[in-house]
Amino acid sequence: MNKPILELKDxxxxxxxxxxxxxxxxxxxxxxxxxxxxxxxxxxxxxGKSTLFNVIxxxxxxxxxxxxxxxxxxxxxTEEQRTTFLARVFQDPKLGTAPRMTVxxxxxxxxxxGERRHLTLRKLKxxxxxxxxLAATMNNGLENRMATATGALSGGQRQALSFLMAxxxxxxxxxxxxxxxxxxxxxxxxxxxxxxERITQDHLTALMITHHLxxxxxxGNRLIVLKDGQIKADYQGADKARLTAKDLYEYFES
Amino acid sequence: MNLMVSAxxxxxxxxxxxxxxxxxxxxxxxxxxxxxxxxxxxxxTAVTAIAHGINPxxxxxxxxxxxxxxxxxxxxxxxxxxxxxxxxxxxTMTAIYSVNLRIMGKSNISLLGKRTLFxxxxxxxxxxxxxxxxxxxxxxxxxxxxxVLFLATDYGQAFIATGDNSTMAKSLGIHTDKMVxxxxxxxxxxxxLCGALIAQNNGYADINMGIGTIxxxxxxxxxxxxxxxxxxxxxxxxxxxxGSIIYRIILLVVxxxxxxxxxxxxxxxxxxxxCMMIPQLExxxxxxxxxLKGVRPHE
Numbered sequence: 001m002n003k004p005i006l007e008l009k010d011x012x013x014x015x016x017x018x019x020x021x022x023x024x025x026x027x028x029x030x031x032x033x034x035x036x037x038x039x040x041x042x043x044x045x046x047x048g049k050s051t052l053f054n055v056i057x058x059x060x061x062x063x064x065x066x067x068x069x070x071x072x073x074x075x076x077x078t079e080e081q082r083t084t085f086l087a088r089v090f091q092d093p094k095l096g097t098a099p100r101m102t103v104x105x106x107x108x109x110x111x112x113x114g115e116r117r118h119l120t121l122r123k124l125k126x127x128x129x130x131x132x133x134l135a136a137t138m139n140n141g142l143e144n145r146m147a148t149a150t151g152a153l154s155g156g157q158r159q160a161l162s163f164l165m166a167x168x169x170x171x172x173x174x175x176x177x178x179x180x181x182x183x184x185x186x187x188x189x190x191x192x193x194x195x196x197e198r199i200t201q202d203h204l205t206a207l208m209i210t211h212h213l214x215x216x217x218x219x220g221n222r223l224i225v226l227k228d229g230q231i232k233a234d235y236q237g238a239d240k241a242r243l244t245a246k247d248l249y250e251y252f253e254s
Numbered sequence: 255m256n257l258m259v260s261a262x263x264x265x266x267x268x269x270x271x272x273x274x275x276x277x278x279x280x281x282x283x284x285x286x287x288x289x290x291x292x293x294x295x296x297x298x299t300a301v302t303a304i305a306h307g308i309n310p311x312x313x314x315x316x317x318x319x320x321x322x323x324x325x326x327x328x329x330x331x332x333x334x335x336x337x338x339x340x341x342x343x344x345x346t347m348t349a350i351y352s353v354n355l356r357i358m359g360k361s362n363i364s365l366l367g368k369r370t371l372f373x374x375x376x377x378x379x380x381x382x383x384x385x386x387x388x389x390x391x392x393x394x395x396x397x398x399x400x401x402v403l404f405l406a407t408d409y410g411q412a413f414i415a416t417g418d419n420s421t422m423a424k425s426l427g428i429h430t431d432k433m434v435x436x437x438x439x440x441x442x443x444x445x446x447l448c449g450a451l452i453a454q455n456n457g458y459a460d461i462n463m464g465i466g467t468i469x470x471x472x473x474x475x476x477x478x479x480x481x482x483x484x485x486x487x488x489x490x491x492x493x494x495x496x497g498s499i500i501y502r503i504i505l506l507v508v509x510x511x512x513x514x515x516x517x518x519x520x521x522x523x524x525x526x527x528x529c530m531m532i533p534q535l536e537x538x539x540x541x542x543x544x545x546l547k548g549v550r551p552h553e
Contacts, residue, residue, distance in 0.1 A: 109426055113426045
């Protein structure tokens with residue numbers, strides 16, 4: 001425990017480079033993510049939360065600084081390469097699943113995250129029992145819809161499926177980008193609860209963006225406040241336990 | 255009777271075009287205009303090779319390779335060059351026109367007296383037009399089985415996912431650019447094969463034989479979908495072939511009504527336009543249900 005699994009060193013990103021609209025989004029992020037950390041991230045719109053995820057996920061290059069995974073510099077690796085150790089769940093239920101493929105087919109795709117895919121038969125039937133059992137852990141009836149195209153699922157079921165897909169093959173880092181924001185309060189709480197259970201049980205290392213301050217305080221062992229492209233606060237352990245929504249709210253004023 | 259057999263034979267051979275386009279148009283969600291150039295490219299390659307005394311089977315394989323190269327060009331323009339899909343296809347298609355003239359050296363080459371895939375002893379012993387039916391059944395069966403198997407592999411599933419949701423595919427480590435290139439190559443390889451077979455069946459290759467092919471390919475796909483409704487992926491592949499045959503029969507009927515062969519492109523477009531509007535008309539007028547009651551198993 002407590003060895004950094006991912007480290008960001010003075011990471012900066014600039015958009016619209018060379019134009020009059022040039023803007024620095026991340027202004028020097030230093031972050032050590034330890035194995036087993038469950039970090040919640042809060043911050044205003046435009047603070048750079050999504051940019052931070054995109055830089056970690058690899059679909060945005062860091063213009064300055066370094067990203068180190070398990071001692072290896074991965075700053076210049078592609079999004080596809082990083083999927084060998086990284087999984088993410090998007091905010092938009094439409095982004096996380098293939099709508100014309102069935103629930104089981106989506107799960108099967110996720111078992112090979114970051115691996116080469118060969119011209120060998122997919123073995124869907126052999127995995128069905130395992131997938132059904134897994135789907136049942138989400139407590140939302142997903143297990144009864146294994147052969148349904150995901151486009152026909154409810155938003156809650158789709159996000160639950162996205163979450164299962166992200167954790168099916170254990171990732172070193174799990175990025176949750178407001179993955180319950182598009183859901184109704186009840187469904188959202190259910191999924192958050194299931195998320196927390198899976199992360200705690202499997203000792204996953206996860207980062208979760210949320211706009212819900214109570215959730216940010218309730219879940220995880222660490223809380224980061226992002227403001228204006230910088231980390232304004234990093235609460236851990238007992239400090240985090242003492243936090244109230246009111247304390248956090250002060251960061252959002254002015 | 256003869257005309258009907260001919261229509262079925264043509265439908266089977268041309269179905270290859272629909273199946274090729276199905277990979278890009280329906281699975282990858284990529285409207286690939288390249289086929290308008292690839293089809294005559296396959297024809298030009300095969301016919302020129304045969305005219306130079308090359309074995310017809312080898313000549314046909316060369317046509318497949320030429321089609322794949324065309325697909326590769328469009329794929330690179332789209333993925334590496336970041337050119338929009340429609341434009342990438344149009345660029346390749348336009349370029350191929352010149353390539354075809356280079357290959358053939360003139361605008362029309364006849365295969366009169368040359369050995370083709372249709373001139374074997376067995377083929378010539380068949381009644382008139384049955385050669386294209388036999389050839390069509392063999393080729394379509396092989397290609398359909400290969401496609402079904404391919405789409406059921408891990409690689410094929412990643413291919414489907416790429417077209418279905420490329421953001422998700424990337425987040426699962428699928429190299430979507432590579433998938434698009436492979437898809438365009440396989441698809442255009444099939445279209446090249448189709449061009450080679452049609453040219454050998456017709457006995458000539460013509461520089462203008464590609465005009466309207468994309469409409470014919472789309473017509474097979476759309477007619478299949480409109481006629482048979484909700485299907486599994488494998489059934490959909492079969493529906494493309496049936497759609498292609500139905501399309502030929504429609505053309506046959508239209509020609510019998512007194513239209514000339516010069517009107518074919520106009521008729522093709524009208525048929526496709528009508529088929530594409532059927533879902534719209536259906537919701538407005540409810541005309542589809544009575545027509546389809548007989549062919550659909552449930553509902």
